[in-house]
Amino acid sequence: MEKITFVYPQNQQEVLSYLDKNALLYAGGTSIFKRKLDRFDFIVDLSSLNNKAINVKGKGLELESGVSIAQLRKLKLDIPHKELIQQLGLDTASTPLRNQITIGGSIVQCPYWSNFPVYLVAMDASLTLNDVNGDQTELSMSEYYADQQKYKKYYLSKITIPETYGNYESSYFCFKETHFDYSTLNYVLLYNKDKSDYRIVLGAFTRFPYQLTELENLLKEKKKISEKDIESTIDKIQDSIRNDIRFTKEYRLDILKRQLISDLKELEVIA
């Protein structure tokens, strides 16, 4: 007799009813095979919800958590950062995997090859999470990643990007050793037209997207900074920089400093 029940929920309420059970929420599923599936009592197939809507709300954007990376890669809406979104999609995995990977799954699992969580943090995106009672919690992505363990038994239903994201220009750095190597080192750099406001968020340099708030504030206050300013703010976050078989901490730090200096020189904000 099979121990595990595979569930095809027809609505969000049904999904929520499994949150306090020993259940696996199965979104795109491209990373579930790293887990021991037979320890779950239920596998809840979120694709049954068909929650794939991308809505423009005023000048902001709202994504249901089932939106796939392929949808973002092929985005046809005339919205700010469309090219950046499409580039992020292209840099994520390959065509068949992009058809399966969901934005909700990317945010919750946040594997090292994920680009969109980094971008969404930089966009000041917020998440709508639902608990087993149906109560909603809205929080910023930074808050979510700061305390992700707390939200393990919540269902992520929606991602909201505020209107202000349209005020920013964008730059995106992604370093890959080979085309087929998904061990990327990436960050998103956003700035407004008069360079009075910045968002700099690291991707696979750290375990979760990491916002370089100190560097952002330095740029806002001083207008022009030195290479030494960049190097010393990066040195302060050394403990958060990953060290693994793909790239050592020293290598990551070196790449990060060089590329940030290069990008900020292009923006003419280095004294």
Next chain:
Amino acid sequence: MKIKSIINGKEVEMEVSPTEKLVDVLRRYGYKSVKKGCDNGDCGSCSILMDGELVTSCTILAPRAHNKTIMTVEGLGTKTKPHAIQEAYVESATVQCGYCIPGSILATKALLDENPDPTEGEIKEALDGNLCRCTGYVKRITAVQDAAKRMREES
């Protein structure tokens, strides 16, 4: 548990385990064109079309295929009546060991269904999930361009 899918135009009922991979189920039910390469979503040998979308069947739990339409290369054409894509692949000499070919052909089908006249860049992107250790990919691009031309002429 039992699931029902439409595979290559026919309704098929299959007995699956909740944690079984779709690639294993399809092969167990005789769809041997669906190859197991990396078993990890990286090589594309196990690619199928599910509801018209190219997916890697080794990263999908079999129950997800319930009430879905699946195409494998067996459903595309036959030896006596091959599809234009199969003809193009054979005639462009892009087949060496053949292991990556079923997945590549379905990736080509997915591309040409959406974009009948793709650029070289679009071809490379559409097939970026189908790795080939034999050929170096150049002839595969030629095959897709040839297939696109044949399909445009047919329609």
